[in-house]
Amino acid sequence: MMIDPLSVFLLLISASTPILFAALGELVVERAGVLNLGVEGMMITGALAGFAAAYASGNPFLGFAVAALAGAAISLLFAALTQLFLANQVASGLALTLFGLGLAAMFGKPFEGVKAPAMPIGPLRINWIVWLGLIMVPVVWWFLNRTRRGLILRGVGENHEAAHALGYDVRLTRLAAIAFGGAMAGIGGAFISIATVLQWTEGMTAGAGWIALAIVVFSNWTAPGVLAGAWLFGGVTVLQLRLQAAGVAVPVQLLSMAPYLATIIVLVAISARQKYSRRAGAAAPGSLGTNFHALR
């Protein structure tokens, strides 16, 4: 069988784009100290809203813009629950996933069986949105590590009590981070419906949101790490599709689960090592998943 490395690589970066967007967004959210388990729900919302807008207007880019807005909008539901009403973040995040999946399934009925407008091809035969995702990696890294806002955001995530004592608005910072995470997840979801599958199917994100969450941990909460994790997942996905097409004598079910399995194995291996690396500064944000309440 023949597998051309360059075409595999082009397919790889395309296949990894949805989780790259979602994971970069979740990276910023978690660096602000919030654990939003609703990535899957925000992705599917973006997938439907983006597809509907692209189909209605005939403009796929408008679809992505609407997907970002829809993802941010539904994430603000989570933000309101956890930041204003101090609800448990894990429960609220899970609820957001269930809510998003159900909502998209209901409103998606009229869009089943129709086809998305064609995406214009960008430089080097690579989709513009794929380029955007790649550009977002250094942008997020630069924001987190080189800007004042990024430093404040990391401070809020590391020790929200101290950030509050120094006069930073913990709640506002987290609201902004959650909205950004929602918008990124929305774009990631829309990439699946508008640019990959080209139609709407119920539950089409198929667990990509959960993989994105795992990749944030895998990445040690860094943007380059997120890229590596997304490429690992995308690479194994493309590889197994190629192997399936080439008719390798391995059960299809095993090949299909290979990307998930590979991601989990690498994740476990890295986490086992991470336990000891806090002194080197590489670990989960100190206030991750805990709500902040200040008496004024």
Added chain:
Amino acid sequence: MYRSLTKQCNCAGRDLRDKQVKDLTKGTELTDMPVFRAEGLGKSYPGVRANDDVSFHVMPGEIHALLGENGAGKSTLVKMIYGLVRPDDGRMTLGGAAHVPSDPRAARAAGVAMVFQHFSLFDALTVAENIALGMENPPPRRELSARITKVSHDFGLPLNPARRIVTLSAGERQRVEIIRCLLQNPRLLIMDEPTSVLTPQEAELLFATLRKLAAQGTAILYISHKLDEIRSHCDRATILRHGRVVDSCDPRAHSARDLAAMMVGGQMRQIDRSGRQPGAVLLEVRALSQPAPNAEGTALKDIALTLRAGEILGIGGVAGNGQEELLAALSGEVRSAPGTVTLEGADLSATGPEPRRIAGLLAAPEDRLGHAAVPDFSLTENTLLTAGSRKSLVRGGLIDHKAARDYALAVIEGFDVRTPGPHVAARALSGGNLQKFVIGREVMQNPRVLVVNQPTWGVDAGAAAAVRQSLLDLARQGAGVIVISQDLDELLELSDRFCALNEGRLSPPVPTDGLTLDRIGLMLGGAHGMEEAHL
């Protein structure tokens, strides 16, 4: 006011201070205008009047002590100055202008800086990043790093801007907080119990820095309940009780006892050390070595000690030198090699905490909330955790709720724990009250040997005296007590013999009589142990 101030400052600093003060007040007729003035400040929380009609002022170049027990309203007061809390009534002025900070950033912009009691640092971030977060308009990274290096060396507090906070010692962490303040050239520097985690040498270093700052005209508001350091280093003291200013005085003109009496509003009970006779050997630890429990822990190295009945053994040392590990090895949380821990001839090395409690070896760890007590359990339920067997609160696997409640009530009464009742969750108690409860729960079980770690950490003077007296009373009744503490005054006050714990090694004991703080500081590894020792 200003005259009395300069008269008291040392000669070397006086000229500089005079000059600085004149510079500061240039162009104004009033040479003795306060940097900060509070008039009639008040703040209420539901059910509590935290501050009531508080008025005082701080002069340029003055180290001004704010003295009071826990809950006297010191923290609320400085939070109002720092913009974290808005006063209900009264007014503040800073440098002659009205001071109405809407948040800490506004207060910082106006020239107020604050070093917090519980460090407001970000563990995973670097020194430079932490300092940048505490500044309004930080310079670019390289320039900031250079300035941190320069300022920290100028003040004799060297810091490496690239290191992460998690790798620093307590003394170094405080330096980060101080340098963060100094880089903003504050007019008023607030320090909230800064020496509670420092060795004597580190504390001396801090006071030298503060004097240098004061000589440059910075006003310093110094919060503490350590009377001796206030008496030797502060120019004036304002004393708060129940949210009100009860007195304002020159602390050097009063004895520690007078100050304490003003603080608590009555005579302090004198500690009674009498009536104790060293008896037979109770606890013997031989060649106890343990590997570090985790990356941040300390390995115990060949620890040996003996404890007699009626004796109090003090173990001093800077946090992180093996205190928690030693307590865990004695309480039974961590088992050790056979023959290393024996109580009255019985080898307990291989047994866990419960058999050791039954044998009479009890322990009260440092971390009140989470280690010594379960935060969400009621006080009754918390008594069951350690007193279940010795007080027969559990029989045949069933809890005797009435007996448990009665015992909790007895502890509350016997140790003056201020709480509505034994049904209250542990987390709802203030630190001092919970500490009294935790110590009382062990003391009232009549242990043969009691091991306590930091028994009065963050506890006010009145409560601390009560806790210490209870330990002395326990020893008088023939028990042996081991007190592990960072508070050297406390160790000198309580213990008969003193050992230093340094990097997991325990020094041979020396009698406490005639021991000076300087000598102890040297035993602990002193100031040289602060900086490079952790690299």
